[in-house]
Amino acid sequence: MATEGEPTDVVKVLHLLVMAFGWGMQVWMSFIAGFVMFFKVTLHTFGIVQTKLIPVYFYCLLGSNIVSLAIYAVYHPRELMNWHESTQMALFFVAVIIAGLNVQWFTPAVTKHFMVMWEVEQEHGLGGEIAYSTNKEPYIKLREKDPKYKAHRKSFFLYHGLSVLSNFIGFGCITVNLIYLALNLSLI
Numbered sequence: 001m002a003t004e005g006e007p008t009d010v011v012k013v014l015h016l017l018v019m020a021f022g023w024g025m026q027v028w029m030s031f032i033a034g035f036v037m038f039f040k041v042t043l044h045t046f047g048i049v050q051t052k053l054i055p056v057y058f059y060c061l062l063g064s065n066i067v068s069l070a071i072y073a074v075y076h077p078r079e080l081m082n083w084h085e086s087t088q089m090a091l092f093f094v095a096v097i098i099a100g101l102n103v104q105w106f107t108p109a110v111t112k113h114f115m116v117m118w119e120v121e122q123e124h125g126l127g128g129e130i131a132y133s134t135n136k137e138p139y140i141k142l143r144e145k146d147p148k149y150k151a152h153r154k155s156f157f158l159y160h161g162l163s164v165l166s167n168f169i170g171f172g173c174i175t176v177n178l179i180y181l182a183l184n185l186s187l188i
Helices: 009-040 043-074 083-123 136-145 147-183
Strands: none
Touching (some): 009 147, 043 083, 083 136, 083 147
């Protein structure tokens, strides 16, 4: 159901607002909120807040990316697209896939492993400090003596790294699309 015609002003505004919402949310979560919390609240408080906030973030991001892709796809039929439009479509698609991976696999895995680590750290009186750099030694000792903790910590950092990497890839996709949109506002 592709549409060749010019999108209405309402569609243009909706498209721009949805993209700006997703991009702004990514900037806030990726570059401001996480760093502020990490350096201002205890590790366990930070982790608990993140386990509640991050799933909502990725669901909102997935929704905004799907709406952006859908609007773009409707007004840019595949058979009429030039190279730039095809690239934009691919970037929208990658952003949807990336957010979907975070919603479906990475975030639940990060949360699962964090909760196990949280329990073990609580048992050993850890997690009440702000940022790891203030008290690394007890965590190192805990890893050395508790193989369960060590395994969950390794899995936590693997999935957390994949989540962060994919988040930055999605951020790059949306940033490039926003730049292109800004340079071609009349052509959305």
